[in-house]
Amino acid sequence: MAAVRRLVIDVLKPHDPPLLTFTDQLAEIASVDGATASLIELDQEVQNVKLTFEGDDLDFEAIDETIENLGGSVHSVDQVACGDAVVTDRRTLQDG
Amino acid sequence: MAAVRRLVIDVLKPHDPPLLTFTDQLAEIASVDGATASLIELDQEVQNVKLTFEGDDLDFEAIDETIENLGGSVHSVDQVACGDAVVTDRRTLQDG
Amino acid sequence: MAAVRRLVIDVLKPHDPPLLTFTDQLAEIASVDGATASLIELDQEVQNVKLTFEGDDLDFEAIDETIENLGGSVHSVDQVACGDAVVTDRRTLQDG
Amino acid sequence: MAAVRRLVIDVLKPHDPPLLTFTDQLAEIASVDGATASLIELDQEVQNVKLTFEGDDLDFEAIDETIENLGGSVHSVDQVACGDAVVTDRRTLQDG
Amino acid sequence: MAAVRRLVIDVLKPHDPPLLTFTDQLAEIASVDGATASLIELDQEVQNVKLTFEGDDLDFEAIDETIENLGGSVHSVDQVACGDAVVTDRRTLQDG
Amino acid sequence: MAAVRRLVIDVLKPHDPPLLTFTDQLAEIASVDGATASLIELDQEVQNVKLTFEGDDLDFEAIDETIENLGGSVHSVDQVACGDAVVTDRRTLQDG
Amino acid sequence: MAAVRRLVIDVLKPHDPPLLTFTDQLAEIASVDGATASLIELDQEVQNVKLTFEGDDLDFEAIDETIENLGGSVHSVDQVACGDAVVTDRRTLQDG
Numbered sequence: 001m002a003a004v005r006r007l008v009i010d011v012l013k014p015h016d017p018p019l020l021t022f023t024d025q026l027a028e029i030a031s032v033d034g035a036t037a038s039l040i041e042l043d044q045e046v047q048n049v050k051l052t053f054e055g056d057d058l059d060f061e062a063i064d065e066t067i068e069n070l071g072g073s074v075h076s077v078d079q080v081a082c083g084d085a086v087v088t089d090r091r092t093l094q095d096g
Numbered sequence: 097m098a099a100v101r102r103l104v105i106d107v108l109k110p111h112d113p114p115l116l117t118f119t120d121q122l123a124e125i126a127s128v129d130g131a132t133a134s135l136i137e138l139d140q141e142v143q144n145v146k147l148t149f150e151g152d153d154l155d156f157e158a159i160d161e162t163i164e165n166l167g168g169s170v171h172s173v174d175q176v177a178c179g180d181a182v183v184t185d186r187r188t189l190q191d192g
Numbered sequence: 193m194a195a196v197r198r199l200v201i202d203v204l205k206p207h208d209p210p211l212l213t214f215t216d217q218l219a220e221i222a223s224v225d226g227a228t229a230s231l232i233e234l235d236q237e238v239q240n241v242k243l244t245f246e247g248d249d250l251d252f253e254a255i256d257e258t259i260e261n262l263g264g265s266v267h268s269v270d271q272v273a274c275g276d277a278v279v280t281d282r283r284t285l286q287d288g
Numbered sequence: 289m290a291a292v293r294r295l296v297i298d299v300l301k302p303h304d305p306p307l308l309t310f311t312d313q314l315a316e317i318a319s320v321d322g323a324t325a326s327l328i329e330l331d332q333e334v335q336n337v338k339l340t341f342e343g344d345d346l347d348f349e350a351i352d353e354t355i356e357n358l359g360g361s362v363h364s365v366d367q368v369a370c371g372d373a374v375v376t377d378r379r380t381l382q383d384g
Numbered sequence: 385m386a387a388v389r390r391l392v393i394d395v396l397k398p399h400d401p402p403l404l405t406f407t408d409q410l411a412e413i414a415s416v417d418g419a420t421a422s423l424i425e426l427d428q429e430v431q432n433v434k435l436t437f438e439g440d441d442l443d444f445e446a447i448d449e450t451i452e453n454l455g456g457s458v459h460s461v462d463q464v465a466c467g468d469a470v471v472t473d474r475r476t477l478q479d480g
Numbered sequence: 481m482a483a484v485r486r487l488v489i490d491v492l493k494p495h496d497p498p499l500l501t502f503t504d505q506l507a508e509i510a511s512v513d514g515a516t517a518s519l520i521e522l523d524q525e526v527q528n529v530k531l532t533f534e535g536d537d538l539d540f541e542a543i544d545e546t547i548e549n550l551g552g553s554v555h556s557v558d559q560v561a562c563g564d565a566v567v568t569d570r571r572t573l574q575d576g
Numbered sequence: 577m578a579a580v581r582r583l584v585i586d587v588l589k590p591h592d593p594p595l596l597t598f599t600d601q602l603a604e605i606a607s608v609d610g611a612t613a614s615l616i617e618l619d620q621e622v623q624n625v626k627l628t629f630e631g632d633d634l635d636f637e638a639i640d641e642t643i644e645n646l647g648g649s650v651h652s653v654d655q656v657a658c659g660d661a662v663v664t665d666r667r668t669l670q671d672g
Contacts, residue, residue: 036271085129098314228390237454382488382558404583
């Protein structure tokens with residue numbers, strides 16, 4: 001399998017654990033070099049969060065499992081970069 | 097033939113295999129140095145995805161075949177860069 | 193625990209102490225290398241401020257406690273970057 | 289004559305040969321270091337494509353001839369950079 | 385106290401002294417390495433100006449006093465960067 | 481006289497000579513290091529073009545004369561940079 | 577006095593002398609390293625121009641006098657940067 005280098009996912013999580021603890025636990029996964037969480041929106045019960053991971057070969061199963069253990073769920077996988085080179089998605093004339 | 101260095105395609109795929117596995121398999125093709133998939137939109141049955149590939153000489157037939165083997169189809173080829181130099185498409189006054 | 197490297201929070205604070213003193217006290221926390229406060233809006237009683245912190249391992253409890261001691265409160269945690277690498281949140285096709 | 293260093297043209301082409309083959313053949317022209325094609329729009333019969341070429345001294349006649357041999361036609365020349373230095377067109381207050 | 389490294393303030397000033405003299409006097413303050421004034425708007429009696437200061441440890445009291453001596457007043461403090469590192473405020477998904 | 485280093489002009493030209501030949505002839509002027517032409521719009525009789533020139537000391541009379549010899553005319557001078565340093569026009573709060 | 581390092585002014589000028597000669601004469605002032613003029617708008621009698629100057633210590637009186645000798649007038653001073661460091665005005669959340 002080719003290495004997964006960068007991953008952006010859209011996650012729903014409860015307010016507890018708070019975003020900082022949540023992100024911190026995800027960054028502790030062995031294959032994760034760094035994780036950044038950005039709040040998209042929140043209501044009284046859930047937070048909708050965009051999570052970006054970078055690593056030499058990200059282990060998505062471990063990420064997904066950790067999110068579920070923390071009470072969250074992956075709503076969608078929004079971007080995946082795989083391979084020896086990390087390819088940047090640049091805007092084309094077809095992007096709306 | 098001149099070398100194909102960068103390729104952006106618009107692809108329709110079923111939900112299974114998931115985007116990560118799908119992209120990973122494409123990044124394993126010998127001529128592909130890296131592949132990045134970005135979700136454009138999804139409905140109950142399909143995902144519409146923008147795929148960007150980089151390599152020294154991308155083999156489109158192998159890419160197309162792998163996509164079909166994974167149950168997907170190329171909807172359109174949105175950008176192609178060929179040659180010794182990778183030319184960046186910059187915005188001109190004629191771009192809407 | 194993985195290191196917290198960058199933190200963006202949305203804070204409500206009274207007019208006194210003024211923003212400069214407020215930010216300065218937060219930048220004095222041992223784990224904080226630098227803090228930047230940007231005014232979002234103000235009315236007669238409170239200021240709504242975006243605070244960005246960077247450090248090798250930010251101590252959120254100390255930050256939260258200092259904000260409360262200064263009469264303010266954390267309204268939301270808007271972004272958290274954890275791990276050995278500081279991952280930049282880049283815009284994807286899913287960002288509105 | 290001064291050297292033509294960069295050229296952007298708007299081209300109409302039939303669906304066959306496909307964009308990748310089309311661009312590849314243009315990148316094979318001796319004076320072309322690299323060629324990038326971006327899809328503007330397509331209907332059932334034609335593709336409207338933006339083509340950007342770079343080289344030390346681009347031979348437009350050869351480019352035009354190759355496009356015609358491939359069944360396409362140059363709709364307009366949108367940008368030309370000539371001379372020892374490649375001058376970048378930057379936005380001014382007069383650009384709409 | 386942590387060092388104040390960058391400061392952005394919104395100032396109202398009379399037309400006299402003119403903006404150049406006004407800014408020049410502020411840049412002469414010992415703790416100020418550089419000051420940039422940008423006109424926001426003007427009416428017949430006042431100018432509304434955005435002032436940005438940089439220095440190793442800006443002395444806000446001296447800045448405020450000089451502005452008052454020149455007939456102006458600080459309308460709001462819009463941004464403050466404190467600490468050993470100058471942290472850049474980057475746009476997040478929560479910025480309107 | 482100070483040196484003219486960069487010049488942006490708005491030009492009307494007939495369709496013949498075509499834009500590539502037109503730009504190429506302008507780039508051949510001794511004082512011109514590089515010239516870039518960008519199509520603004522065209523109708524059946526004329527092309528409206530934005531021309532950007534760079535050089536150590538651009539000779540505007542020679543540029544203007546060459547444009548007239550090629551059947552075109554300078555509609556407006558949109559930007560001029562003169563002096564030892566090429567100063568970049570950056571956006572201010574007063575730009576609409 | 578602190579040094580004036582960068583200056584942006586809004587100027588009204590007659591059509592004669594033309595913008596190139598006008599800018600060139602301003603760039604010849606001893607304290608000016610470079611001057612860039614950008615056309616904002618023009619009507620039958622006047623041109624409205626944005627002028628940006630850079631130098632080690634710009635002499636505004638000489639600039640103002642030269643503009644008047646050329647039949648123009650300074651409509652407003654839009655940006656001034658003074659001091660040892662040239663501070664860049666960056667966008668904050670308070671900029672409209």
